[in-house]
Amino acid sequence: DGGITQSPKYLFRKEGQNVTLSCEQNLNHDAMYWYRQDPGQGLRLIYYSQIVNDFQKGDIAEGYSVSREKKESFPLTVTSAQKNPTAFYLCASKGTGLVETQYFGPGTRLLVL
Amino acid sequence: QKEVEQNSGPLSVPEGAIASLNCTYSDRGSQSFFWYRQYSGKSPELIMFIYSNGDKEDGRFTAQLNKASQYVSLLIRDSQPSDSATYLCAVRFQGAQKLVFGQGTRLTINP
Numbered sequence: 001d002g003g004i005t006q007s008p009k010y011l012f013r014k015e016g017q018n019v020t021l022s023c024e025q026n027l028n029h030d031a032m033y034w035y036r037q038d039p040g041q042g043l044r045l046i047y048y049s050q051i052v053n054d055f056q057k058g059d060i061a062e063g064y065s066v067s068r069e070k071k072e073s074f075p076l077t078v079t080s081a082q083k084n085p086t087a088f089y090l091c092a093s094k095g096t097g098l099v100e101t102q103y104f105g106p107g108t109r110l111l112v113l
Numbered sequence: 114q115k116e117v118e119q120n121s122g123p124l125s126v127p128e129g130a131i132a133s134l135n136c137t138y139s140d141r142g143s144q145s146f147f148w149y150r151q152y153s154g155k156s157p158e159l160i161m162f163i164y165s166n167g168d169k170e171d172g173r174f175t176a177q178l179n180k181a182s183q184y185v186s187l188l189i190r191d192s193q194p195s196d197s198a199t200y201l202c203a204v205r206f207q208g209a210q211k212l213v214f215g216q217g218t219r220l221t222i223n224p
Contacts, residue, residue, distance in 0.1 A: 031210065040121070042201060042216040043157070050210055058211070090156055101147065102203075102212060104156040 003027070004105035006091050011110045013078065013085060021076045021108045023091030031094040032074040033102065036060060036087045043090065049074055078110065086112050115140050115206045119215035128224050132189040136202030136215055139183070146178060146185045147203040147212065157201055161187070192222045 004025045013019045023032065031050045035043040045058030049068040063082025068074050078085045091105040116139045126132040134148075145164040149157035163169045163176040163185065175188040185204075189196055199219045203212040 033211065035214075040216075042117075042119075042214040044214075045211055048211055100145075100205075101159055101162055103159065104149075107156045 004091060004093055004103060006089075006105040006108050008108060009106070011108055012113050013110060014113050016080045018077055018079050019110070021078070021089055021091075021110070023074045023076065023105055024072055025074075025091075025093045025105075026072060027093055027095065027103070028071070029093035029095055030071065031100075032068070033092040033094070034058075034064075034066065034074070034076045035090045035092065037090060038087050046076065085110055115204075115209075115213055117202055117204050117213050117215040119200075119202050119218050121216055122219040123221055124218055125221045125223060126192050128192060128194060128222055130192055132192045132196065132220055132222070134187040134189075134200050134202075134218050134220065135184060136186065136204075137184045138204045138206075138213075140204075140206045141180070141183060142207030143180075143183075143204050144207055145205045146176070147205075148174075148176060148185075148187045149201040149203065151199045151201060151217065153198075160200075189220075194222045194224055196220065197222045 007022045033048040034046040044060050047066040049055035065077045089108045092102045094102045118137045147162045148160045151157040161176045163178045169176045173190045177186045199217040201217045202215040
């Protein structure tokens with residue numbers, strides 16, 4: 001069963017705490033992405049990675065960090081520096097071909113206690 | 114700043130009618146264009162992509178691209194209540210490895 005998995009589905013963060021969101025794909029895609037979505041808003045790009053051991057900042061990278069040690073995995077850490085982390089976090093990966101389409105995981109909803 | 118603009122709606126359409134969703138973008142050199150559907154509380158799912166001028170049809174959905182006018186639209190024929198969702202337009206700008214998303218249009222199909 002090919003696809004993108006994200007865990008956990010819901011995550012609660014306490015003040016000053018770092019939390020890590022998991023994203024795994026078995027689609028053999030090189031590129032992976034993290035987006036944030038706030039209520040009633042579109043998607044904003046946090047970080048993306050086109051290849052293992054390389055990643056670039058997106059539009060709203062402050063307060064977040066990522067790693068890409070394996071092709072299948074692209075975890076996102078929400079650090080204590082991110083003062084307003086409550087949002088829906090979406091991971092995506094991109095295939096290759098004539099038109100490179102992005103496919104999304106089910107998302108993680110992060111809430112602050 | 115490269116932008117993608119959508120009317121946030123809500124757009125209300127009677128069941129069986131044609132729903133028309135529009136999207137404009139700022140970069141004339143944009144390469145490819147995507148429509149995603151997002152149900153409340155769920156992640157976006159790809160409906161269609163288009164990269165050549167003109168129309169592309171897939172079942173009840175038709176994507177229309179006009180590069181000269183810098184707009185892309187999505188038509189949904191024979192609208193069903195299950196089409197009620199937010200529709201996100203995304204554009205890959207020239208030379209970019211990432212997509213830029215519009216804020217989405219919320220569509221409601223009334224039985």
